[in-house]
Amino acid sequence: MKDTRHVLVSIAVLGLAMAAVAADLKPIQSAGSDSQGQIAVNGNPFFPILLYDAPATNAEALKMFKEYGFNTLSARPADADGLLANGFYTAVHTSEKVTKLDGVLFGMGLDSPAMYLKDDLIPKVKENVEKVRGQVPGRPVMNAIGYWLNEPAGVISNSIPPKAKYEELVQALDVSAPYLYPVPYQPVRSIAEAVGRAEAASGGKKALLPILQLFAWDAKDRYP
Numbered sequence: 001m002k003d004t005r006h007v008l009v010s011i012a013v014l015g016l017a018m019a020a021v022a023a024d025l026k027p028i029q030s031a032g033s034d035s036q037g038q039i040a041v042n043g044n045p046f047f048p049i050l051l052y053d054a055p056a057t058n059a060e061a062l063k064m065f066k067e068y069g070f071n072t073l074s075a076r077p078a079d080a081d082g083l084l085a086n087g088f089y090t091a092v093h094t095s096e097k098v099t100k101l102d103g104v105l106f107g108m109g110l111d112s113p114a115m116y117l118k119d120d121l122i123p124k125v126k127e128n129v130e131k132v133r134g135q136v137p138g139r140p141v142m143n144a145i146g147y148w149l150n151e152p153a154g155v156i157s158n159s160i161p162p163k164a165k166y167e168e169l170v171q172a173l174d175v176s177a178p179y180l181y182p183v184p185y186q187p188v189r190s191i192a193e194a195v196g197r198a199e200a201a202s203g204g205k206k207a208l209l210p211i212l213q214l215f216a217w218d219a220k221d222r223y224p
Contacts, residue, residue, distance in 0.1 A: 025071065025087055027102035031139050033175070033207045037199070039140070041089075041105065048072045048105065048209060050091060062086045072105055080104050091142060098136050106175065107136030114146040114178070115154075117165045125172050142175040144211055147194045152217045155185050167201035176202070179211035184222035 026042060034040045039048055049070050055061045056075035065073070065088070072089045077098045080090040084103030091106040098104060110128040113121060125143075132141045148154040149161055160166075170176045178194040180186070191210050198208050214224045 025084060025089060025103075027084065028089065028105060028139075031105055033140060033205070035205065037202065037204050037207050039105075039175070039207045046105075048089070050074065050209065050211075052211070056083055056090075059086075062088070074108065077104065092136060094132075094135050096135060101136070101139065104136060104139055106142040107132040107139050109141045109143040109173070111144050112146045113143065113169055114161050114166060115149060115151065117149070117161055117169075122168055122172055125169065129173060140174040140207070142177055142209065143173050144177045144179050145169060145173070147178045147180055147190070152185070155181050158186060158190075163197070166197055170198045170201035170206070173206070175207045175209060177209040177211050179213055181213045183224040184216065 029042050031039070031041050031046075034045065038045045040046060050072040051065060051070045052074045054065060054070075054073050054075075056073055056079040062083075066086070071087070072091060073083055074091045074093070075083060077090075077092045077094050077100070080092065080098075080103035081100065083090050088103070089105035090103050091108055092098060092104055093108045098107075109132045110125055113125050129141050129143075133139075147160060149159045153159075161169075176198050178198055180191050180194055182188045182190055191212070195208055195210050202208070212224075216223050
C-alpha cells in the first residue's frame, strides 16, 4: 500500500508540474523519439499527457483540462494554433497535408490494429504510417493500437494477441499507444503488462503511450 501511495503522489506532483509548464509551450520546430524512447520536442524531453475526444474550442473546458495537468489534446489541424495559444499541443487526425505545424505533436495513424491481426496487417500498417508521415511531415505517427483481440468480449476474457504478432506490429510503428480497460474489466496491472510487451518489442527505443479507457460498456458495470 505504501508503494501505491508513493506512485499516486508522484503522479499527482507530475500532473501539477506539467500543468504549470503547459501554459508556456513553445512552437514545435522538431519532434520525435530520443535514444531512450522518450518523446522529444525541440530537442528536449517532453511528457505528453494526452486527452482524447475533448472539446478544443471551449475556453472553460480548456482551462479545466490545463488545471488537471493535460498538455496535449486530439483535435483537428485547424484547432492546433488555438490550442497552442492555450497551452496545449495537438495530436491530429487528417486526410490531407498539414502545412502549419507549430502546435502539432503527433499525426494519428490507423486505429486499433492489434484487434485485427490478419496476414496482411503489417504491410497495411506500414503503408498507413507512410501516408500519415506525408500528411504531417516531420512529426511522429502515433497509433492507438489496442491490446485485446476483441471488444468487449476479448477484453473481459483477457484474449491478448500472440507475442510475435504484437511485437511485429509495434516494430512497424513510430509511437505505439496500447489502449486499456483496467477498471472494471481487467486488473490495473494490465497497464504494466501491455506497456512491458510493447517496450520489449521496441527494444526500449521507441516511445509508448498507454491510453486508459474511462467508460463502461454496460450500465450495470462499475464505472472507472
